[in-house]
Amino acid sequence: MNEMVRMVVVLSLICGVCALALSGLRTATAEQIERQILTYLEGPTVRTVLEGAENDLIEDRQKVEIDGKEMTLFVAKRGGEVWGVAYETVGSGFGGDITVMVGYDLTDDELTGVQIVSHKETPGIGSKITMDQYTRSFIGMPLSSDFRLETAGGDLDAITGATYSAQGRAEAVRRSVELYPEVKARLQDEIAEGL
Amino acid sequence: MNLWREFSKGLWRDLPPFRVVLGLCPVLAVTKSAIGGLGMGLAVVFVLTCSNILVSALRHVIPRKVRIASYIVIIASFVVTVELVTQAYMYPLYEMLGIFIPLIVVNCIILGRAEAFASRNGVLASAADGLGIGLGFTMSLTVLGALRELLGAGTLFDKPVMPLIYQEHPFAMMVEAPGAFIALGVLLGLMNAVTATKGT
Amino acid sequence: MEYMILIISAVLIKNIVLAQYLGVCPFLGTSKRMDTAVGMGLAVTFVLVIATAVTFWVQKLVLDPLGLGYLQTIGFILVIASLVQFVEMFLKKFVPPLYESLGIFLPLITTNCAVLGTAIMCIRNEYAFGQAVVFAGASALGFTLALILLAGIRDRLSVSPVPRALRGTAIGLIMAGLMALAFNGFVGVDNSLNALMQQ
Numbered sequence: 319m320n321e322m323v324r325m326v327v328v329l330s331l332i333c334g335v336c337a338l339a340l341s342g343l344r345t346a347t348a349e350q351i352e353r354q355i356l357t358y359l360e361g362p363t364v365r366t367v368l369e370g371a372e373n374d375l376i377e378d379r380q381k382v383e384i385d386g387k388e389m390t391l392f393v394a395k396r397g398g399e400v401w402g403v404a405y406e407t408v409g410s411g412f413g414g415d416i417t418v419m420v421g422y423d424l425t426d427d428e429l430t431g432v433q434i435v436s437h438k439e440t441p442g443i444g445s446k447i448t449m450d451q452y453t454r455s456f457i458g459m460p461l462s463s464d465f466r467l468e469t470a471g472g473d474l475d476a477i478t479g480a481t482y483s484a485q486g487r488a489e490a491v492r493r494s495v496e497l498y499p500e501v502k503a504r505l506q507d508e509i510a511e512g513l
Numbered sequence: 514m515n516l517w518r519e520f521s522k523g524l525w526r527d528l529p530p531f532r533v534v535l536g537l538c539p540v541l542a543v544t545k546s547a548i549g550g551l552g553m554g555l556a557v558v559f560v561l562t563c564s565n566i567l568v569s570a571l572r573h574v575i576p577r578k579v580r581i582a583s584y585i586v587i588i589a590s591f592v593v594t595v596e597l598v599t600q601a602y603m604y605p606l607y608e609m610l611g612i613f614i615p616l617i618v619v620n621c622i623i624l625g626r627a628e629a630f631a632s633r634n635g636v637l638a639s640a641a642d643g644l645g646i647g648l649g650f651t652m653s654l655t656v657l658g659a660l661r662e663l664l665g666a667g668t669l670f671d672k673p674v675m676p677l678i679y680q681e682h683p684f685a686m687m688v689e690a691p692g693a694f695i696a697l698g699v700l701l702g703l704m705n706a707v708t709a710t711k712g713t
Numbered sequence: 714m715e716y717m718i719l720i721i722s723a724v725l726i727k728n729i730v731l732a733q734y735l736g737v738c739p740f741l742g743t744s745k746r747m748d749t750a751v752g753m754g755l756a757v758t759f760v761l762v763i764a765t766a767v768t769f770w771v772q773k774l775v776l777d778p779l780g781l782g783y784l785q786t787i788g789f790i791l792v793i794a795s796l797v798q799f800v801e802m803f804l805k806k807f808v809p810p811l812y813e814s815l816g817i818f819l820p821l822i823t824t825n826c827a828v829l830g831t832a833i834m835c836i837r838n839e840y841a842f843g844q845a846v847v848f849a850g851a852s853a854l855g856f857t858l859a860l861i862l863l864a865g866i867r868d869r870l871s872v873s874p875v876p877r878a879l880r881g882t883a884i885g886l887i888m889a890g891l892m893a894l895a896f897n898g899f900v901g902v903d904n905s906l907n908a909l910m911q912q
Contacts, residue, residue, distance in 0.1 A: 325579045539734075
């Protein structure tokens with residue numbers, strides 16, 4: 319009996335101490351990890367869609383709550399003034415979720431670009447949605463556009479052989495555009511409060 | 514107990530994975546490049562040395578029946594430490610090693626040393642043992658990685674080394690799976706030949 | 714249909730040992746003879762599928778809700794180690810002949826990277842439960858296939874004039890490399906199948 323107790327106690331102690339140490343380490347590194355993920359994963363896409371920004375897009379990011387969900391807004395400045403915003407949205411593609419980063423020009427209410435953050439589409443086929451030639455068309459599109467594939471009556475080009483992937487990307491962009499009015503309003507509040 | 518002896522045996526006599534055929538899984542996967550091999554090697558040095566020290570320190574406290582479970586918890590904790598630290602401060606390395614960072618926990622070398630050595634010897638000796646074997650492993654990984662990177666991509670630590678013609682048409686198979694197996698097999702064969710002639 | 718593609722991918726195209734480098738230690742260790750190869754293949758299949766199923770729910774019901782994602786490694790390996798113990802005891806009591814034939818391979822599977830690796834991959838690839846189980850089974854099938862093939866080759870090698878330095882593990886590795894080369898020919902098949910499905 320004594321042996322059994324000893325086994326349980328020692329094992330529990332070891333597990334407990336390790337768990338405590340690890341959770342401490344986790345808390346200590348959490349913010350740095352978030353910054354790294356943003357820099358390496360979202361960083362390139364944000365910098366592309368908000369080309370011309372003069373500030374550190376990662377450092378100046380804003381966390382807001384919209385529709386009950388927490389969102390990260392990447393804010394672009396020029397000469398100290400806010401001119402653009404970018405944020406992520408998700409759509410359903412062929413192989414899984416497609417995450418896009420859409421950039422907007424706040425003065426013209428136009429899209430500054432669309433980049434794919436992550437996807438699970440078929441390499442060489444569905445993955446075409448990431449290619450420059452298939453994302454260029456988004457630049458300068460006004461908000462009033464119909465963000466559906468032209469095959470469904472909308473304004474977006476189709477991609478041969480990658481219909482589901484293109485649809486998924488379109489869905490993600492649509493969701494982004496739907497959120498824009500609220501995002502813009504929130505940003506204007508924040509600017510008034512001294513962004 | 515000769516500390517130098519405990520340390521140096523990992524550098525040749527018990528060199529993993531060649532002299533002691535253990536811990537092969539990560540070897541094939543991370544040695545696509547020299548930096549991958551080096552990175553994984555250093556991670557293993559950390560986990561191996563730390564777990565050896567802790568296991569040795571607790572060797573009189575841990576009951577025999579739960580020793581393997583205890584070792585696993587200890588080793589896994591150090592592995593999670595490596596996971597968090599690389600994610601926070603060396604993100605490109607974290608991405609490169611990918612799933613093989615958590616897989617360090619099932620690297621037979623570490624559990625093997627804990628059971629065979631650290632549980633029976635003092636803390637300093639165990640630390641030396643861990644360091645030696647870990648560094649030996651790092652050497653093997655880096656050499657294999659450098660070889661595959663050189664032949665498969667013409668670069669070394671991402672710097673172009675081979676002549677331009679080679680760069681455009683490298684022996685790409687070397688950075689893929691077949692090249693990994695064959696390179697390891699050939700290196701192992703070479704080491705066996707060296708051992709045979711030296712008589713060690 | 715997509716399960717078919719998943720299976721073909723796991724067995725032939727992204728073979729767990731010849732393309733993903735998981736499970737190499739036991740792969741080389743038990744491929745020296747055909748009977749040990751078959752035994753290990755069976756044991757791995759058994760444990761892999763059950764381990765993937767259990768760790769899947771551990772992730773969804775314990776780690777995710779409590780925000781303990783970073784403890785995945787430690788949690789999974791403990792689950793696998795306990796599972797193997799449990800399976801051993803179960804087989805010893807209820808299916809002794811199977812327990813006897815699996816012999817020492819069963820406890821060895823705890824440190825088999827293929828098991829932990831597959832479990833983690835299912836979470837990273839965000840599979841649903843059904844997909845995860847099928848993926849695990851197919852991966853195990855791929856492992857067994859490669860194992861049996863290599864065992865067959867090494868059987869022949871044992872009576873061939875292999876240079877002394879290469880005998881044993883070295884030539885085994887080279888043979889595995891040639892097998893990997895052969896399997897490499899399948900790369901791209903799953904993309905074509907996917908493309909067919911998209912049309």
